Amino acid sequence: MNKPAGLSHWFPVLGWGRAYDTQQLTGDLLAAGIVTLMLIPQSLAYALLAGVPPQAGLYASMLPLLAYAVFGSSRTLAVGPAAITSLMSAAAVGQVVAADPSAFWDATLVLTLLSGLMLAVMGVFRLGFLANFLSHPVISGFISASGLLIALSQAKHVLGIAASGDTLPDLLPSLWRGLPHTNLITLALGLFALAFLWWSRRRLKPLLLRLGLGPRLADGLAKAGPVTAIVVTTVAVWLGDLTRHGVHVIGDIPQGLPALTLPGWNPSLWAELAVPALLLSVVGFVESISVGQTLAAMRRQRVEPNQELLALGASNITAALSSGLPVTGGFSRSIVNFDAGAQTPAAGVYTAGGIAVATLLLTPFLHYLPQATLAATIIVAVLSLVDFGILKRTWHYSRFDFSVVAATLALTLLAGVETGLIAGIGLSIALYLYRSSRPHIAVIGQVPGTEHFRNEQRHPVQTSPHVLGLRVDESLYFANARYLEDCINQAVAARPALHHVVLLCSAVNHIDASALESLEAIEARLAGAGIKLHLSEVKGPVMDRLCGTAFFRQLSGRVFLTHYQAIQALAPESLA
Known part of the structure; x- marks a missing residue:
C-alpha cells in the first residue's frame, strides 16, 4: 500500500493524472494554445541570445516540457528557454570556445547536460536549501544588470550592425563603432517591433476590452502580440525583398523533430564548464521556484523545492539530449499559463505538441523573419526585469543590503554575469557573517x-x-x-x-x-x-x-x- 505513495512522491504525474477530468483538459488546452503562440517567438529569440541556431530554442520547448510534466510539482509552471539562463549560457560557452565558434552549440549541449545532472543530484540529496544563499539583493542586482546587458547585446540586431561583448566596457564601444554602419531599414523594422510590442503589452488588452471582447480572449490576444509583430515584419521582408538591402533574417530552419543527441565527452571542456553549470543551475532553480511558489500560493497549492530540482534536472537533461539549450521555469510564460487557466502540467505536454507541429509545418514561413524582430522581443521582455528602484529602497532601509545590490549590479555590468553573481553571493555571505559576529x-x-x-x-x-x-x-x-x-x-x-x-x-x-x-x-x-x-x-x-x-x-x-x-x-x- 505504501508503494504508490512513494512513487507519487517521485512522480507527481501519478497523483494529478489519476484525477484528470474533462474540465482540466479544457483549461489545459486553452492555456497551451496561448502559451504556444507566446513560446514560439520566445524560443527563437532566446536561442539567438544563447548564440545557438534558432531551431535549438524550439527543440528546448518540446521534450523538456514532457519531462517536467512527469516530475514537476507545480501545476502551472511553464518550462522553456529563459532570458537570464540564455545570457549565462552564451557568456560561459563564449569564454570556453571563443577560438572555435563552430563548437558553440556542442559546448552549449554539454553545459545544459551538466546543469541538468547537477540539478537532479541536488534534488535526490535534497539540497534545495542551497538556493537560500542567493539573497534577494543579490538576485535583484544580478537580474537588473543582466536585463540591461541583454537589452544592449540585442541592440546590434535592431541597428543591423556587427558588435560583440558580454560586459558594458566591451558592448558600449563596440556599438558606438558600429553606429555609422546602421542599416536604416533594419532599424525601421526593429523600432516598429519595439513600439508595437511595448504598446501591445500595456494598451492592447484595455483596447480589446473596450471593443467588447471577453477578458480571457482579450488577454490571450494581447499576449500574442509577439506573433503579430513576427507576421507583419516577416511579410514586409518577404514582399519587399529586404534581404537585398542588408536586412538579416533567421534563414532556413530545419523541418522536423529533433534527433536524439549525446553531448561529446571532453574532460577538459566538462571541467571548464562545471562552475558555470553550477551557477546556471542555482539561478535557474531560484527563478523557477520563486515563480512556482508564487503561483501555487494563489490557488492554495504546494510546490516541493527538492522535487522541482529533480524536475528541472530532468528537463535540462532531455534538452541536452534533443539538441536544445538550458531551460527553466520562465516568469512571463508561467504567468500567462496561469492566467489562461492551466490546471495541471499536462498543459505543458500540449504546448510541447503545439511546438512540435510548428517545427514540422511552420518553419519554412520563418525564413524571412528579421533578427531585429526577435531582438525587439527580447528587449521588451527583459527590460521589465530591470529594477533600479531597489537601490533607493535598500539605501534607506539597510546599507548592508544596498552594498550587496550595488556590488552585484556593478560587477555584473563591468566584469560579466559569472563574476557578478559569485561576488554578490560572496559579499552577501561575508556581510551576514560580519553582522552575526557582532550580535546585538x-x-x-x-x-x-x-x-x-x-x-x-x-x-x-x-x-x-x-x-x-x-x-x-x-x-x-x-x-x-x-x-x-x-x-x-x-x-x-x-x-x-x-x-x-x-x-x-x-x-x-x-x-x-x-x-x-x-x-x-x-x-x-x-x-x-x-x-x-x-x-x-x-x-x-x-x-x-x-x-x-x-x-x-x-x-x-x-x-x-x-x-x-x-x-x-x-x-x-x-x-x-
Missing part, C-alpha cells in the same frame, strides 16, 4: 508595573546596581563567541558593585562548541571576581544540550524560567 547585546531592565524587560537605551526601565541583565539577540557560535566575552567584560568593568550577571537567552536558538568554551571562560572570570553567572529563558533544545556539559555542572548561578523570576530572586528590591 542589550542591557535590559524592568518596565515599571510589568514583568517585561527591555533595552535600557530605548525604554525607561528599572535596574539594580547589583544585577546586570543582558539580552543576546543571536545564536552563539564560533564567529561571535569572543564578541560576547568582550561585551560582558566591558559591562562588568563599568559596574564595581555588581554581584550577578543574568544572560537572557530567549533569542538564542543554538550554542556551538566554540561558544560553549567562551561561556566556560566567562563563568571562570566572573567567579574569580566574585560574580555569579545566571541564565534565563533558555529554550528547550538549547537546555537539552547544555545539561550534560561541564559548563552546566560548574555554573555558579542558576537557570531561571523567566527573567522576571531571576530579578525577583536576585534583586527583589529593584522591582517596580
